[in-house]
Structures are given as structure tokens and as C-alpha cells.
Amino acid sequence: MEKTDLINPPLVSVCIPAYNCEKHIGECVQSVLNQTYKNLEVIIVDDGSTDRTPSILADLKNDHVRLFHQKKSGAAAARNLAYNKSRGQFIKFLDGDDIINPGMIESQVELAVTNNKCIISATWGRFYNNDIHTFKFSPEECWQTLPACQWICSSWRNGHSMMQPGIFLLPRRIIETAGYWDEGLSLIDDLDFFTRAILTSPFVIFDPNAILYYRSGNSGSLSGHKHHQAVQSAFRSMDKATKTLLAICTGPEAKMASANIWQHFIYTIYPQYPNLVSMAQEKINQLGGSSLPFVAGGVTKRTASLIGWKLTKQLKNLFRLP
Template identity: 30%
Template structure:
């Protein structure tokens, strides 16, 4: 995209699509229902062979542009959307999430009010049928400073963040090598070179379902370590940053050795309540697993 073709006020909505036929119509309708009308929607088919393409065409909105390529993954597809985007603003909307009608207008107003380069919103987690599970952020709201983000990704999804397109382009887009942690890498870049703020309004429905709940925890750890070891060595105390990756991994996998690795990297964890909460979580998870294996008694069989 030639920079001269970028249009002030326009919002580019980039939707990477892979096997998205179950939810894509609802997602796209949520974009069509926005109170902010100056939009372009880039629907990028990432090698899928389901009915997503036909469903998008049936909706018949001239603001929607469809692109196709062979399967390259979500990170590559987001970057292609970035290269095609003509907007002053951009949002990378996942194919199964839903934005409320005021999302874009409210986020732009907040961005202007705070002179920020990115606005993250609150919302609710929903299930496959659209039923609300819980509030995304209740008591502990995200702190989107660089120092806080270096301790871990506080976002649920790229869908909740409206960004200045120029600020994303200047960071080089999403890092394909960062894989499952590519969004964390992006938020770190944005906090370092710009300003991220949190808008505590219910503007998003983040969907959990069978296809997106089964994360590869080992792959996530490798992705996070790639960021720390390749990009954050210049930060103060990179070993401490790495320790939080192992701490998260130990919680997700109930792995005592990972918790010990985290403590070895950062002895100051012993002064943090989160360390003890994680230890209790591991102990409880392993006890439940042992109980299930031993017939529900929690005691070893003789």
C-alpha cells in the first residue's frame, strides 16, 4: 500500500479467516453494525476450503474486500492485512469474536482524548453458543506500561485493541517467529514506542470454543522465550523477564520443575504472592490428577 493512499479517519478491520464458517457471519455482522461508518473490512482467506468465502459474499457489503492465499497462518495473514490497509486506524479482528456497535467509535474517541497509539477495551468471555461466561477484567484491570507488559501478556486477544496503523507499520508488523506470542511482542513494541491505554467499557465478546482452547503450552513457552532471548536482552534484568514465562508455563502445565526454573532465574519471586498461588495451584491440580488415576480417593493404590 502506497502511504499516499492512506485515508485519515478510515478504520481498517483485518479479519484472518481459516475454517471460520461457524462464526464468521456473526463476526462480520458485528462490524456492519458499527456506529462508526468510515470502514474498510479486509477479509483474508488463509487457505481454508470451507464455506467462509460464500458466507461473506452473501452479506453483500461494498466495504468488504476479500483476499485469498494458501495457508500461511494467522501471523502472516495479519501482516498481509496490514500491508493492504488504507486506514488511519486498524484492528485485527479474530474470525470468531464479536465487537459491540460502539466499539470503534468509543476507541477512537479514547485514543484522541489520551493521545495514545492504541486502545484496549473490556468485554465478556462467551462460549460457543454466545452465552456469557465471565467478565474479561473485573478487579484486576490491565496495566499497559512497558514495565508491566514485560512480565507477560495482559490481553485476551488482538480483537480487543484498536491501533494507529502507522504505529504498527513502524514496528514491522507481527513477528512470524514469535508464533503464538506474536501479539505479546506487538504490545511490547507499542508500549515502548507509543502509548497503550485501557478503556473499561463492555465492547467485546471474546469467544472460547473447542477450536481455540487447546493451546500448545510447550510451543507458547518457546514463543515467549524467542521474544525474550532475541528482542529483550537489552532490557533491565532479562532473566527476570524470562522467569515469568516459566512461571506461567508451570501454572498451565502443573510442572514443579518449571516453577523451580522460574525461581532459579529470579529469586525475588519468593516475595510475590503469585509465586505461592502458582505453587498451590500446581499442588491442587496434581492432587486432582492423582485422585482421578487412583479411583477418586486421592490415595495411592496398594
């Protein structure tokens, strides 16, 4: 594969959307500034924050950090603006409440310069209550180097449709080919964007030494929103992503992987959105069915084994149970 000269290390642009993240944006940016790799720029777009985020960002501004502001337009628009202001050969999109390990960018760049037509991925895990000591890895089948289609099928096989933006290091040329973030999407907009980007890459190269620390359980976080507009966004993103995959990868693995993320979507939203459930089920039927079981724990698992998952979900919804 084509190589890049490490005597002149490539510029890496870290693009961060920020909205009302006064509690976490400083820690996020500091994790980038503390990288062992120094030829980088941090581009932060404040998406119309109404808390102390703008003033905190102003204090963080330095020779490596550039700050821009926009009216509230959503994370996708903020990422697009940050990308358009970037100058790097390689791009990392990082959410404003996440953290990366100090050697992440250096480790990923070492792989990127010898595989510079490919996307580099990483490990990740969750931590809770803002306590990094609660961090645990979230191993996935796709934690390996794979051709693009196989990587996506591996990632989707368990039905999970969220791709963590911060795990990837992308060559600029891939973004220019795949296209920008869809600004009409909110919930799981990363699924649409990274499906297009990954399928523009021949391989996804896995870096076991790069770690994303995903802050989980934030009240008010986008991933916690289940209102109708957010759920519709998730449906549109899944529809776009599955069509993108199936236009290129036509085998049974791609069909099953696509059916499984639709099945997981149904398990998540049932019974609140019957129209979307019906449309998702029709897509599963067209794909030949799903192999994804209903996964739960504790009382929910025991109840589902007795009365079925649908009635269990109906009862939980009726009594507003978690």
C-alpha cells in the same frame, strides 16, 4: 498531546484472519459493520479454509469489506497480509470468532485522535456455548491508563500471557515501528506482537466503554492446542516478549512480571514437557524467582494442598483428568 481533526474522521482498518470459522465469521463481521463509527474498512484474509468459510465471506463482501485468500500459512501471516492491504490511520486486529460492541470503534477513535501516539485498550470478557447471554467481564489490573512498561507489568503480574488482539486500537505508525506479526509463531503469537507494539507507545489508554466479547470453549480452537509444536511456539513467544520488555524496563517489577508468566507456563505444561519446564525454571531463577502461586479449584485445589502441585499434576496427567 497532538490532536487530529474529527471533522475528517480517520479511516479505521479492521483486519480479520479467518480459518474454518463458518459458524462464527458472519457474526464477527456483522459486529463490525454494525458499528456506530462508519469510516472503516474490513479486510478479511481466508487462510486456506476447507469448510464453508470462503463462500460465507463471498456473501459478506461489500463496499466496506475486502476479501483475500492465501494458502494455509497461519493466523500471523493472514494478519500481516490484511495489514499490508489496509489503508487506515488506525488498525484493529480482530479474531474471526469474536464480537465487539456497537460503540467500540467510535469510543476508541475519540480517545485515539487526542492521544494519537498511543495504543487504546478496552474491556473484555468471555461467553460460552456460543450464547452471548453467558457473557461475563474478565476484569484485569491493567484496566487503567498506564505508561507502557507499567501496563505490561500489570497485565503479566498474574501470569497470564495471552493478550486479546481485538481489545486494541493501534496507530499505523506504531506497527511500522514495532514490526509485523512473527509468522513462525502460532500459540500466543499475540504476546510477542503486542509487547513490541505497546513498548513503542508511551502510554496505553484505557477505554471502559469498548467491549470485546471473546468466544470461549470452541473445539479445535488454537488456544486449546497443547501439542508439542504449539507449546514450543508459546515458549518462543514468551522468550521474545520477556526479552523485549527487559531490554527496556529493567526494574524489579518487570523481572517479577516476566518470572510470573514463566511460572504460569510451567503450571500449564507440567509434567508433559520436561525440557521446556526445565528451561522455563532456569529463566525464573535468573530473574530472581516468581511470586505466582498455583491456582486451582475444587478437588485439584484440595489435593494440591495435601501433596503439592507437582504430584497433583502428575496424577491428573496419569489418569487423563481435566
